[in-house]
Amino acid sequence: MDALRMVGGSGPVVPGRAALEVSPLSGRCGIRASGEICEVTRPSWERALTELSRCHEGVSYVELSQVAFVDVAGVTALAVTAMNLPDGRVVVEHPPPQLPRVLRLFWPDLDRIEVAPR
Template identity: 50%
Template sequence: MTEPRASYAPKGGGAIRAAELRFSPLTGRAGLKVAGEICLPTHDTWERALERVVQQSEPSYHLELSAVTFADMAGVTALAVVAQSLDHGRRVVLDRPPASMSRLLDLFWPDLPAIEVSAV
């Protein structure tokens, strides 16, 4: 599933480029492979993808994030809010998240049991 690209101009001018967030289903487990940037132009796309986490009945939902190049505070907050809304015992497993996401989770949600970070 690929969502439309959103264009924005970097702060301070410069070339306009497209922020993009792409998803594909994982094989053999519930979840998505995510690629691109989680930022203002892609927030709606990210939040729609996170809705799948809540809708699934599996105890673990995997997000393979090795191809995500950036995640801003609002994107990580949306992930944490979804994780907090999961039933007891359910979790989101983040496979190889970008450093920005890991840092924000460690700073603001260090003990959130519904998120597991995996480097594998």
């Protein structure tokens, strides 16, 4: 997880362009994201989830309180990551409102993801 620092957020934020910054959580396996998770930032999001899965040991955390929007493909990447973990679960903290709705709609029985409300 040490290799994961910041993704997709270098340089100034340009109005009208999506930005995503991802950094590791200190003291526990997990990531903190801020910005938007959409078509433009999805490659960075998927790289961060890949790094998260590499450090996973039972429980991993994804802190999203500073994420304004996540599209269906971004939720899909999170769900697929959780399903491919060898064991345990992913705890998603403070997600934007569309994330739990998309999870309930497409993966109602996915017990590998626990969502802590915003």
